[in-house]
Amino acid sequence: MLLGLIVTIVCLVAAVWGIDFEQIYTSFKRANYWTLPLMLGALFMFYWLKAVRWQMLLEPIKKLTVAQVTPAMMIGFMGNNILPAHLGEFLRVYVLSRQFQIPKTTVLSTLVLERLFDVIAILCYLGIGIYFAPNLPERYHTISLIVASGIVVMIIAVAAYIIWTEAVIRLFRSIFSYLPFLPEKLTHLVLEMMRAGALGMTSLKSKRLCFGIIWTSFAQWLFNGLSIYIALWSFNIQVSPLAAFVVLGVTAFGVIVPSTPGFFGVVQLCFSVSLKAFGVASADAFSASIYYQLSQYFPVTIIGLYYSNREGLKFSEAEQEAENELEELEGGHESGADSESC
Structure with a gap:
């Protein structure tokens, strides 16, 4: 929490550095807030597609409907908004596992695969944006080629991970051994999550599910990009x-x-740094980032709290359970048992 607070403060200061607060006030005053329904519509599509993809990732393990996986998913993202250290991910594991008696490590494996597909989709959009966006300096085209190379490397790495899981894990273990400054708990956690990810790869063996997972990954981030564009358009x-x-x-x-929970400060700095290359005033970039972030933060948190209340999960219990899931994974106590259960 202390580290997160320091990072948030530093990012906020960097984002508003040199900005006249009167400019921020003016930017908010002239903004068009009638775009909020469009923002909420794009947000709905983003999370609906996430739920569809998670349902497909879980299908070989247990056939669930989108409506059945949505509560755990929204509780998890609510947790990321109000709990430190991305504990919402582990809360999501706990809730779905408790609801449908699925081994926790198996649920975690689907989340690991989610992140892999997210990274590939986001890198693709980033590379396209940098390469084709008009009026960017020539050096940005070089960056886009680097991003493209990163995508190729990422795809090869994912393929290797899927085919030679244990060999890849051993490779990472040997790499970590040459990095003594990394905490032992952190390296153990990363290796356990990689091992857990192998459990959820059954869905990739089905052409139908694999195609569905790929297109929903790209579609959901397209809607997230649409939300960002609407936020920018709202502030002219x-x-x-x-x-x-x-x-x-x-x-x-x-x-x-x-x-800090909710990623405040970090989002503002990212908007400011990204849009500076397009000649956007820092005050407008900062204001648009606040509009974008709050339009996502409050609906997700409220819906997550609604589902957590419906499931009888209290806030204090949610935090404790998320921490327990993380501690169990760090200790690796139930990895073997859950793997056998699969």
């Missing part, structure tokens, strides 16, 4: 829609950095 920021892809990519990777 005249840029190419491809600029929204750049903001999407930078922001998606920026929120990986430890920060």
